[in-house]
Amino acid sequence: MSSLLLKSTAVVIWLALVGGLSELLRHRGYGPEITRKVVHIGAGHVILIAWWLGIPAWAGIAASAIFSLVALLSYRFPILPGINSVGRKSLGTFFYALSIGLLIIWFWPQGLPQYAAIGILTMTWGDGMAALVGQRLGQHPYQIWGEKKSWEGSLTMLLVSYGVCASVLLGVQGPQLATWVVAAAAAMVATLLESASKYGVDNLSVPLGTAATCFWLGLFW
Numbered sequence: 001m002s003s004l005l006l007k008s009t010a011v012v013i014w015l016a017l018v019g020g021l022s023e024l025l026r027h028r029g030y031g032p033e034i035t036r037k038v039v040h041i042g043a044g045h046v047i048l049i050a051w052w053l054g055i056p057a058w059a060g061i062a063a064s065a066i067f068s069l070v071a072l073l074s075y076r077f078p079i080l081p082g083i084n085s086v087g088r089k090s091l092g093t094f095f096y097a098l099s100i101g102l103l104i105i106w107f108w109p110q111g112l113p114q115y116a117a118i119g120i121l122t123m124t125w126g127d128g129m130a131a132l133v134g135q136r137l138g139q140h141p142y143q144i145w146g147e148k149k150s151w152e153g154s155l156t157m158l159l160v161s162y163g164v165c166a167s168v169l170l171g172v173q174g175p176q177l178a179t180w181v182v183a184a185a186a187a188m189v190a191t192l193l194e195s196a197s198k199y200g201v202d203n204l205s206v207p208l209g210t211a212a213t214c215f216w217l218g219l220f221w
Helices: 002-027 032-043 046-053 057-074 092-107 113-137 151-173 177-195 202-220
Strands: 141-144 147-150
Touching: 002 032, 002 046, 002 057, 032 113, 046 092, 046 113, 057 092, 092 113, 092 202, 113 147, 113 151, 113 177, 113 202, 147 151, 151 177, 151 202, 177 202
Parallel strands: none
Antiparallel strands: 141 147
């Protein structure tokens, strides 16, 4: 229990640092979308901490369940105003927390936490950077199911997703042909899922879809 307490403390410290950075940027005049993306990207790295420190599955699942409940309550009560106030109808915060728990349930018992990390980091970095680039540099818009996207944002999603998938796979299995091919396939799946999402469901579909693609293609290969 003392070991788990120390590991949990590391997670809490990291989240506190992410939250503190977001607040610092807000006080310095940065807009809500920037500060929200800092939390969106930074908080996702708890999956790496959980992997590296060997946090047990039950602890990760319990934390996911608690944060999922808090996220649902925050849509009715002003618990997380800085995260949920994005000017659009979205359940993204809830799906974010839920996806972490589902990936831990799936991959932790198999001893394959790298796929959970791939899913979460693709969602946090890929979606986060795509949104920032699309809003600031997007000059070629398109729509899917009424959702406005840009080709610049989608290209960013593709490239960042590839970088994330390839980096994790490279660290686990080395520079094989499978590393680059599987990463490319997963990046395309992530980009398609992000482009076709509504109501923040990409925070669930992207991590699950990306992790599943890497896992199943890895088995096939």
